[in-house]
Amino acid sequence: MVVGGGITGLAAAYELTLAGVPVLLVEASDRLGGKVWTKRVEGFLIEAGPDSFISYRPAATELARELGLGGSIIGTTEPRRVFIRARGAMVPMPDGMGLVLPTRIGPFVTTPLFSWPQKLRAGLDLILPRRLDGEDVSIGAFLRHRLGRAMVDRLADPLLGGIYGAPVDDLSLFAVVPQLRDYEREHRSLLLASLAQGRAARARASGSPAGSLFLSLEGGLGSLVDALAAAIRGAPDAEIRLSAPVAALEREGSRTAVRLADGTRLEPDAVVLAAPAPVAAALLADELPVAAAAIRAIPHGTTGVVTLAYAADAFARPPEGHGVLVAADEPLAFGACTFTSSKWAGRAPAGTVLVRAFVPERSAALLGGPDDAIVAAIHGDLRRLFGVRAGPLVRDVARWTDAMPRYTVGHLGRVAAVEAATTGRPEIAVAGAAFHGVGVPECVARGRAAARRVAALVGSGVEAAAVAGAA
């Protein structure tokens, strides 16, 4: 049985059907997808949650291909330019930026994003000795030591802070960017390691067209959810139940019984618990209190996605590139914005501009207020930056309250504690964005892995009885 119909739970349920295990997926809300939420409004395709998956983690691409969506995988459109708003100016991100580090020296040396003293400070990394000693540290502290404050404030924080919904001074180096730890261990200098990686990647890619770092689907990420749901529903002995929140997990002899909020009691052989971590912790509180406490120790942040559509001629200065990352000390309500209509084909009718803005934790107070106030704040930012002179044609506000798992320093220890506390109960597999990666590909991979673990345990006849009994 699978609890939670987000991408993790759907991937788990799909994997169980492939293993020939009867499966019941129960979802609390009246729709599948969880944070993956594609909406179509007046000809616009709006992603209220994620808008893409990263290309170098293959699990989402592989799943899309398996489900017959290979032909509708799309990359971002050229030119793939992103700007950084820092000290009141809009500066293009230097070409060849990898994960917060340059992979080409030329664009980094010539970028106006940093002053010469700041570039020289970053260059100190070339001679600094190794610093890490096996203890996790914050990304901010580590990078500030090696590369200086400006690299953190203008690159690392806007890039990573937005994805993980937390300042880099809180985020775990080991959990979020372990490759930077490996760079230091293997090469000592992060810059030398990144430049070497860049050369190797360019040699590998020579002769083939440059790929897109971010991928999506023609019909939005919701089409992956729809395809998963269709595959699950089409499998024998598989059922998806919506508006069916789980209220409790209860010990039943050597098994775990599941009680739904409507009083239905199910006795599956095994449970993949793919609800958001705070819900998972509450459901495990009686059965596995140590695991519940370990899960509760993973903090969650709040964010919002505000999507506004405009007539193109509403912009006095048409926005360039794919979007803007905002340094934390800029007086703007959004932390980043994407020009969806420039970044992806097929998201907006001709003659319009579709903007997707992220409301960061530092503006979280806005999210507590009415939609009108949030929209006015984001519209005001766009007016200041691009001279927008007419109101939006379409608006969508998505609030994600306490929904972003934050991989803070020590995260890997907390995950190890959750795993240690659940080893005695192999019939319960906990999976989801809070543990081994927040991205859609990691959620898919971990959901499928959790399903394979429980499939090995399951006596299919019993699970089938649970499904039939509950129907």
Ligand SMILES: Cc1cc2nc3c(=O)[nH]c(=O)nc-3n(C[C@H](O)[C@H](O)[C@H](O)COP(=O)(O)OP(=O)(O)OC[C@H]3O[C@@H](n4cnc5c(N)ncnc54)[C@H](O)[C@@H]3O)c2cc1C
């Ligand atoms: C604004 C935003 C933008 C993002 N952008 C990207 C991006 O561009 N690329 C990327 O890779 N990732 C992105 N992410 C991260 C990614 O979307 C999520 O980490 C991922 O979708 C989480 O999937 P999940 O299935 O683990 O959890 P969820 O999507 O939270 O699914 C959990 C499900 O469990 C259900 N549930 C809750 N309680 C119960 C209960 N008691 N019983 C039964 N069901 C229950 C919920 O209703 C929900 O459907 C973004 C996230 C957010 C919020």
